[in-house]
Amino acid sequence: MTGPGDNTEQPEQSTPPAQSVLDDLRWRGLLAESTDEDALRAALAEGPVTYYVGFDPTAPSLHHGNLVQLVTARRLQQAGHTPLLLIGGSTGLIGDPKPDAERTLNDPETVAGWVERLKGQVTPFVDFDGPNAAQIVNNLDWTAPVSVLEFLRDIGRHFRVNKMIQKEVVKARLDTEQGIGYAEFSYQILQAFDYLELYRRYGCTLQTGGSDQWGNITAGVDLIRRAAGATVHAMATPLLTRSDGTKFGKSAGGLTVWLDPEMMSPYAFYQFWFNTADADVGQYLRVFSFRSREELEMLEKTTAERPAAREAQRVLAEELTTLVHGADECAQVIAASGALFGRGALTDVDARTLDAALRETPHVRVERDTGGALPPMVDLLAETGLVASRSAARRTIDEGGAYLNNERVTSVESAPSAGDLLHGRWLVLRRGRRNVAGVEVST
Incomplete structure (x- = not known):
């Protein structure tokens, strides 16, 4: 576990002018596909364009793979759209077809609940006031009233099966013994119907999404042309990869980085980004940060010259934690990180963040034992793994390298008291400057 720096100042956001937003997206590595880049560039330069990006509630939270689309939506709005x-x-x-297996369908009540949760998660990324105010829309509003016959006659007739089966994910499923069910096969028609309805209702003329959705996205473009x-x-934005070539998607090393604070704490969220590899942090800053090009290039230079400072990682972690969870939560996370490593008061950290x-x-x-006493420090140091054994714990204490709640432990016979418990349940142990562990005391 690594402790971040103490600088909490947030950057001024840099808003590219409307006519250069595509150039900015390209520099940031966010432009992979376009139906007609010259025509899109002209449309963006002529005046405000209404655009949309979609998120399916197939889980109770969005994840860090969705962040690419959310920050892209934010950039386009800041450019006047x-x-x-x-x-x-x-x-x-x-559910969008998976390349390897049929999705498990969730019941309508569960999906409706997830819709409400996702609405709250996308809200911090865009502005809902002003001349280009954002709106949140739900495709159930226009899909539910349409009968099967109406859908097949008015929408389905514009699609050709021979073209639909050329989609990469459909081809992958057709090559399996299980095949693909009609419901998932029809997903691209449903998504195309969304674009048509948003065009009719709001004058929407641009859809954005990940390059893995390109087939579904262009199906909507084609439907609007036909209908x-x-x-x-x-x-479309590219699918991000790490420097080792692995996919930057929902799961990273077995860890799903959820945006919902109930599923992943703001502290854990911050640490995920702070621990970004030096080889990846420059790319991630270009994609996710709203600092200027000059600032980001300087941070990339700093990483190359002084990687141990982890300045770029700090900026990335602070900016994204503030954007997703708010400035107050980010400040608590930074305070907790500093306090764990002796650079602040542990008593100033709230119970939820410390936990x-x-x-x-x-x-x-x-x-506690039958008399209410807590185990001695020698035992706690060994049990947490900060030292290899009780004898090693004694040596660490004798050498002045053991700390309880940031106070040096001076006696091998010492034990914490009830008054040492932070928020009535936690003890913070440290060996040396950088090795930290927690002890939770049963109440």
Whole structure:
């Protein structure tokens, strides 16, 4: 576990002018596909464009893979365009086809609950006031009233099966013994229907999404051309990869980085980004940060010259934690990180943040003895793994390298008292400057 620096100042956000937003996206590595880049560039330069990006409630929270789309939506709005954030109350009942297996369908009540949760998660990324105010829309509003016959006659007739089966994920499923069910096969029609309805209702003429959705996105462009005789635009961001070539998606090393603080604490969220590899942090800053190009290039230079300072990682972690969880939560996380390593008062850290922080360290749960006494420090140091044995714990204490709640332990016979418990339940142990562990005392 690594402790960040103490600088909490937030950057001024840099807003590119409308005519250069595509150039900015390209420099940041966020422009992988476009139906017609010159036409899209002209449309963005002519005036406000209404655009949309969709998120399906197939889980109770969005994850860090969705962040690419959310920050791209934010950039386009800052450039003067109008966002529609679609939460898929109907498409979430079906689910985008996976390349390897059929999805498990969730019941309507569960999906409806997830829709409401996702609405709250997308809200911090865009502005809901002003001339290009964002709106959140739910595709269940226009899908539910349509009968099967109406959908097949008015929408389905514009699609050709021979073209639909050329989609990469469909081809992958057709090559398996299980095949693909009609519900998932029809997903691209549902998504295309969304674009048509948003075009009709809001004048939406741009859809953005990940490059893995390109087939579904262009299906909507084609549907609008066939059904409404209009030309609209589409743009896709690349799927991010790490420096080792692995996919930057929902799961990273077995860890799912959720945006919901109930599923992943702001402290753990911060630490994920702070622990970004030096080889990746420059790319992630370009994608996720709203600092200027000059600032980001300087941070990349700093990483190359002084990697141990981890300045770029600090900026990335602070900016994203503030954006997702708010400035107050980010400040608490930074205070907790500093306090764990002796650079602040542990008593100033609130109970929820301290609990989350210590659960990211080696930690143990202990009980008082029959008389209410807590185990001695020698035992606690060994049980947490800060030292290899009780004899090693004694040596560490004798050498002045053991700390309880940031106070040096001076006697091998010492034991914590009830008054040492932080928020009535936690002890913070440290060996040396950088090795921290937590002890949770059963109440």
